[in-house]
Amino acid sequence: MYEYNDNEHKSEERTVTITHRIVKITEEGFKTKGDAIDAVDDYLVKSPDIVGMVKFKIPYLGSFFRVANTTPGFVLLIIIPAILIIAIEIKNIIGYRA
CATH class of the missing domain: 2.30.30 (SH3 type barrels.)
Structure with a gap:
């Protein structure tokens, strides 16, 4: 084994x-x-x-989660990109209707 x-x-x-x-x-x-x-x-x-x-490892993935578990890291890595994606999609929807 x-x-x-x-x-x-x-x-x-x-x-x-x-x-x-x-x-x-x-x-x-x-x-x-x-x-x-x-x-x-x-x-x-x-x-x-x-x-x-352990079958494989992904370098720096642990660092990403360590940073994402802090409040500033969560805002920087999750919230801001989510807001940008939503804003781009809203712009695309408005542009599609025009």
């Missing part, structure tokens, strides 16, 4: 999902490490604790 060098998601008591890379597979579980640090985790992850596997 999971292999060496797979990225996997772990569920912990927290509501945050953690992504680590499998560096060793044992009968007891998986040894993992984060990609941002060289140290291997000092605990084993059991198979039931794994909730998924």
